[in-house]
Amino acid sequence: xxxxxxxxxxxxxxxxxxxxxxxxxxxxxxxxxxxxxxxxxxxxxxxxxxxxxxxxxxxxxxxxxxxxxxxxxxxxxxxxxxxxxxxxxxxxxxxxxxxxxxxxxxxxxxxxxxxxxxxxxxxxxxxxxxxxxxxxxxxxxxxxxxxxxxxxxxxxxxxxxxxxxxxxxxxxxxxxxxxxxxxxxxxxxxxxxxxxxxxxxxxxxxxxxxxxxxxxxxxxxxxxxxxxxxxxxxxxxxxxxxxxxxxxxxxxxxxxxxxxxxxxxxxxxxxxxxxxxxxxxxxxxxxxxxxxxxxxxxxxxxxxxxxxxxxxxxxxxxxxxxxxxxxxxxxxxxxxxxxxxxxxxxxxxxxxxxxxxxxxxxxxxxxxxxxxxxxxxxxxxxxxxxxxxxxxxxxxxxxxxxxxxxxxxxxxx
Amino acid sequence: xxxxxxxxxxxxxxxxxxxxxxxxxxxxxxxxxxxxxxxxxxxxxxxxxxxxxxxxxxxxxxxxxxxxxxxxxxxxxxxxxxxxxxxxxxxxxxxxxxxxxxxxxxxxxxxxxxxxxxxxxxxxxxxxxxxxxxxxxxxxxxxxxxxxxxxxxxxxxxxxxxxxxxxxxxxxxxxxxxxxxxxxxxxxxxxxxxxxxxxxxxxxxxxxxxxxxxxxxxxxxxxxxxxxxxxxxxxxxxxxxxxxxxxxxxxxxxxxxxxxxxxxxxxxxxxxxxxxxx
Ligand SMILES: Nc1ncnc2c1ncn2[C@@H]1O[C@H](COP(=O)(O)OP(=O)(O)OP(=O)(O)O)[C@@H](O)[C@H]1O
Ligand SMILES: [Mg+2]
Numbered sequence: 001x002x003x004x005x006x007x008x009x010x011x012x013x014x015x016x017x018x019x020x021x022x023x024x025x026x027x028x029x030x031x032x033x034x035x036x037x038x039x040x041x042x043x044x045x046x047x048x049x050x051x052x053x054x055x056x057x058x059x060x061x062x063x064x065x066x067x068x069x070x071x072x073x074x075x076x077x078x079x080x081x082x083x084x085x086x087x088x089x090x091x092x093x094x095x096x097x098x099x100x101x102x103x104x105x106x107x108x109x110x111x112x113x114x115x116x117x118x119x120x121x122x123x124x125x126x127x128x129x130x131x132x133x134x135x136x137x138x139x140x141x142x143x144x145x146x147x148x149x150x151x152x153x154x155x156x157x158x159x160x161x162x163x164x165x166x167x168x169x170x171x172x173x174x175x176x177x178x179x180x181x182x183x184x185x186x187x188x189x190x191x192x193x194x195x196x197x198x199x200x201x202x203x204x205x206x207x208x209x210x211x212x213x214x215x216x217x218x219x220x221x222x223x224x225x226x227x228x229x230x231x232x233x234x235x236x237x238x239x240x241x242x243x244x245x246x247x248x249x250x251x252x253x254x255x256x257x258x259x260x261x262x263x264x265x266x267x268x269x270x271x272x273x274x275x276x277x278x279x280x281x282x283x284x285x286x287x288x289x290x291x292x293x294x295x296x297x298x299x300x301x302x303x304x305x306x307x308x309x310x311x312x313x314x315x316x317x318x319x320x321x322x323x324x325x326x327x328x329x330x331x332x333x334x335x336x337x338x339x340x341x342x343x344x345x346x347x348x349x350x351x352x353x354x355x356x357x358x359x360x361x362x363x364x365x366x367x368x369x370x371x372x373x374x375x376x377x378x379x380x381x382x383x384x385x386x387x388x389x390x391x392x393x394x395x396x397x398x399x400x401x402x403x404x405x406x407x408x409x410x411x412x413x
Numbered sequence: 414x415x416x417x418x419x420x421x422x423x424x425x426x427x428x429x430x431x432x433x434x435x436x437x438x439x440x441x442x443x444x445x446x447x448x449x450x451x452x453x454x455x456x457x458x459x460x461x462x463x464x465x466x467x468x469x470x471x472x473x474x475x476x477x478x479x480x481x482x483x484x485x486x487x488x489x490x491x492x493x494x495x496x497x498x499x500x501x502x503x504x505x506x507x508x509x510x511x512x513x514x515x516x517x518x519x520x521x522x523x524x525x526x527x528x529x530x531x532x533x534x535x536x537x538x539x540x541x542x543x544x545x546x547x548x549x550x551x552x553x554x555x556x557x558x559x560x561x562x563x564x565x566x567x568x569x570x571x572x573x574x575x576x577x578x579x580x581x582x583x584x585x586x587x588x589x590x591x592x593x594x595x596x597x598x599x600x601x602x603x604x605x606x607x608x609x610x611x612x613x614x615x616x617x618x619x620x621x622x623x624x625x626x627x628x629x630x631x632x633x634x635x636x637x638x639x640x641x642x643x644x645x646x647x648x649x650x651x652x653x654x655x656x657x658x659x660x661x662x663x664x665x666x667x668x669x670x671x672x673x674x675x676x677x678x679x680x681x682x683x684x685x686x687x688x689x690x691x
Contacts, residue, residue: 283523286520296531354520
């Protein structure tokens with residue numbers, strides 16, 4: 001330990017309790033929860049409860065292969081939900097992500113199967129369609145002051161119309177089962193060694209960055225997190241991930257598509273928390289005028305969020321047509337829209353803007369898929385499934401609102 | 414009334430340099446309300462100009478025009494001898510005009526460091542949190558800030574602490590002009606003194622300072638010139654040694670006003686009390 005003669009820069013005010021030790025770190029964590037800064041806690045607890053109940057009702061629920069299936073399903077809507085996190089961060093919304101995903105899947109089907117385009121070109125066109133759609137919302141929002149709620153509500157209908165139009169009277173296109181594209185959506189599984197490496201990687205990265213940050217902070221005369229806390233967190237996470245990979249490998253293994261989704265989540269998390277762009281997003285969500293006065297190009301940030309959201313929606317649609325091996329009039333309709341938005345909110349991204357994380361898309365979509373999968377296993381009619389999913393969403397929003405109030409009274413915005 | 418003409422002022426108080434910022438005929442109307450009419454104002458390097466006036470006189474509106482928040486309806490702005498249009502807050506910061514707004518304009522959901530560096534973070538693709546935190550502590554120390562932790566969201570700070578953060582932020586980009594809209598309104602005794610010291614320090618470094626304050630004591634302590642606005646118009650320029658009566662008259666627009674009546678009444682009471690005591 002380096003002994004500094006003067007106290008660390010951020011330790012000179014004697015009113016602050018300093019959580020230097022492991023128990024201190026734990027105390028800080030409890031303080032945060034109590035003040036309403038819940039983070040991912042409610043959703044993790046919720047997930048455990050949901051899994052326990054469904055496993056009790058039907059043990060098939062927890063079987064490795066059922067979980068692998070669930071992960072395939074998570075990836076498609078999860079990618080859409082990741083885009084929703086972006087617009088929610090700004091306190092805006094995109095209600096047309098379902099339609100956009102359906103339209104993208106229709107584009108892929110029509111261009112690839114009906115017109116014989118190369119698959120890559122068809123995918124590129126679908127992604128561009130998403131980007132253009134987001135660009136239009138941004139234009140309407142920035143230039144005409146049209147609320148995103150209304151813009152995307154009209155977009156929902158218009159894009160659905162386009163989807164039906166390009167699919168034509170047949171209404172459904174089957175995609176070739178043996179193509180790598182459909183195999184990616186249905187059966188491609190990571191080799192075991194690869195899955196284990198990916199499970200160990202995050203912990204290793206955490207330890208390395210944790211140690212380098214610690215050295216830099218101590219060198220700059222700032223306090224630093226105790227090394228034991230970093231090691232403990234990384235260790236627990238690695239154990240968890242390795243066990244998960246092991247459990248999945250008892251069934252088919254870890255789907256590539258899910259791996260890709262998690263990759264997107266990690267990248268988005270980095271972008272939101274460690275880049276200037278992400279900082280600007282959070283700032284605008286918290287206080288748009290203050291962000292503008294700080295010299296942030298607010299319009300550009302709104303544009304980036306809307307474009308990103310629609311593009312990810314298109315990508316989600318592309319993944320889901322690979323998953324279903326078809327492009328149909330039903331793609332993207334029904335509960336896709338609601339599930340994508342609900343996942344982000346259930347995962348802990350606030351509807352009020354300025355708070356959220358990429359992880360909420362991952363956690364939220366797992367909760368949603370677990371519920372829908374569990375209810376399907378119980379052979380419940382879809383009427384009941386809708387009611388229950390609606391109820392869960394309501395609970396998530398209530399938790400969000402209550403936590404917001406509690407944060408306000410604890411001065412945590 | 415001893416109103417001097419807006420453009421002809423006591424040459425003794427004017428620094429020798431050419432003005433870094435000069436406003437000519439600036440007007441601003443919000444719909445039917447004309448908040449500012451034909452404002453003329455010069456700021457020289459190394460000069461503290463106090464902008465005073467009653468509530469609603471248009472002080473904040475003027476500051477917001479210079480900060481790029483509002484666009485003037487008419488008039489020209491010259492910065493460093495060149496005519497400029499300040500189209501956005503980003504443009505103002507780019508020119509070197511930093512502002513502490515009356516409403517502070519902080520993001521409550523972000524912590525102190527994030528607010529200080531908002532829009533000007535170090536290394537955009539891999540935020541350098543350590544350097545930013547060190548710089549934040551240095552800036553806050555300079556202002557004798559009483560902020561326990563820079564990693565708490567702004568929402569958890571007191572009014573004065575927030576004000577200190579806003580002031581610290583204006584210093585970050587090493588501007589040429591600093592505008593402070595009621596910077597000491599919420600500050601404690603020590604912090605107010607520190608802000609006044611700071612204003613003198615940045616003046617000595619050759620910056621132009623525009624300070625808005627309702628506190629005549631603070632104004633007298635640091636200002637080189639006192640510019641009075643009344644109902645959105647120039648209403649005289651004074652030296653800080655102008656008498657209180659003169660200033661109040663210019664601010665309220667009459668020698669006979671609420672302040673003078675109150676003073677006379679107090680004086681009368683006082684002498685009455687003395688008479689009784691005798
Ligand atoms: N955004 C706005 N829209 C409409 N009117 C406005 C706006 N901002 C200011 N005004 C009007 O302009 C006038 C001047 O307001 P301003 O905020 O500049 O006053 P001020 O001199 O800063 O007063 P105070 O000492 O109370 O801060 C007021 O009559 C106010 O109602
Ligand atoms: Mg004001």
